[in-house]
Amino acid sequence: MSKRIDISDLNVYYGDFLAVEGVHMSIEPRSVTALIGPSGCGKSTFLRTLNRMHEVIPGARVTGKAVMDGQDLYAPDIDPVEVRRQVGMVFQRPNPFPTMSIADNVLAGVKLNNRRISKAAADELVERSLTGANLWNEVKDRLEKPGSSLSGGQQQRLCIARAIAVQPQVLLMDEPCSALDPISTLAIEELVHELKNDYTIVIVTHNMQQAARVSDRTGFFNIEGTGKPGRLIEMDDTTTMFSSPAQQATEDYISGRFG
């Protein structure tokens, strides 16, 4: 239940503006890949191309290839809806549906496409997903309360539960902890560590320690100046990246000399 993604020669445009240029990258299954880099270098932009969420933005388009276990994600006969069911996403700001209860939030993805599931199966899935997101014990007595009644950290874990309830192949996380306190952050990091047993995970973060703690491989994006496209400068095992990176720019960024 976890697939690899190979990206080659990927360019991302917003209208005429080239935001990300020439990315080659392999994302290994059952591992955590961290993406780091200064603000505006195109990490989010790149991440969204992996589940075709960029298509939601008017004018955004890609050239190049992203292949998931042999299947070209951008092939004309591939429905973006199908891609997104296999490649789940957790956003920077927790976004549970405020109009739904906690349980319904977890089931939101499962109930799409008119799929029917029995009450028992639904209950079981809610418990399994919330347990998987380390949230079950905190919310098991108030599953019928609105999702927005939780704390920020709990909401983010609810969003993770919602994403894993549909059993995706890959989980994309765009700065999932940036709105959270250190304790909630730790809870999510532990969760990421457990989830990598089942999923391919790609996580964007501004927190170097976090990248070092949770990821197996790290990719560093950089941008030469405003208006210039972002590029993948270097990608390697996380330990190598943080101890002896090949590029000077990577070392500068990691040691906090700029960005």
Place this chain on the structure above:
Amino acid sequence: MENHVTATQNAEPKPGRSGASSAADTTSTAGAAALPRTGSSGRLGNRIFAGLSTGSGVLILVILAAVAAFLLYRAWPALTAGADTFAEVDFMSGRGLWAWVAPLVFGTVLSSVLALVVAVPLSIGIALFISHYAPRRLAQLLGYVIDLLAAIPSVIFGLWGIQWLMPLVSPVFTWLSTRLGFIPLFAGYQAPARNIMTAGLVLAVMILPIITATIREVFLQTPRLHEEASLALGATRWEMIRQAVLPFGRSGIISAAMLGLGRALGETMAVLMVLSPGYAINLFLLQPGQHQSIAANIASHLPEAGSTGVDALIASGLILFAVTFGVNLIARWVINRRAEFSGAN
């Protein structure tokens, strides 16, 4: 009551807010540099604005109360009078006040409900198209057209109903009546289509713009975050709308419907022109001469009414007021019942 409130408004700042604000006023006029000028003028502006907004809030309440008081005062003789008082009033044809008003209330509510049943789904559709489907140019154009529609006077809608809509729906009504006439709703259609259904349709077109415009605003405010949450789960556009947009806009849709309902309940001209009046309580939607609305009834009888008749008409006006008020209360209640899940928190 009005005097009392404004008096406290004026008097309050001096003893209440201690010396600070009044000291600022005096020092700035005296030219002392103790406090920066912008601070005191800002504070003054703030106070003027607070006074104005509180004042207008109070004014609305006062006007509402005055209208209610006027209606109640003028309607009182009719409300308390015995049935024989109204024997002389032609248009009541010997009925007591309540027996006379009941079918009018029924006709008013029926025509408005018909209008809502037609207008609300249509408005939701148009608003969704404008907010989530149409290309931007087309969406803007449609928005303008809808707003223009709101500016058309109701007499025009009445004329339009008679000249254009009636001939158009007549064959449809004939078909309904012959094929589905065994259902009482559709029984006994007679041309021309001066029935409650046509009146409801004209009302629907009249309230469509305000409902659509309100709902469109609400839909446009759906947080992008929630739309993206839904899409990222693999929702199609329609599923995203059902999952994120419609639930978020639910209370807005109800408010919009109530705005429209309020207008439909009180609409006079179009109903007066289109509907052939009657005083029955039934659901024969396609038969002429069955129903009448309160507002149209007042307009048609006021010119020839004697003083007792005027009292009765004003009483019916009070009841219309009460119905509209009640409808709004119910709407509030419906909205608040699920406030917890509204997305406002």
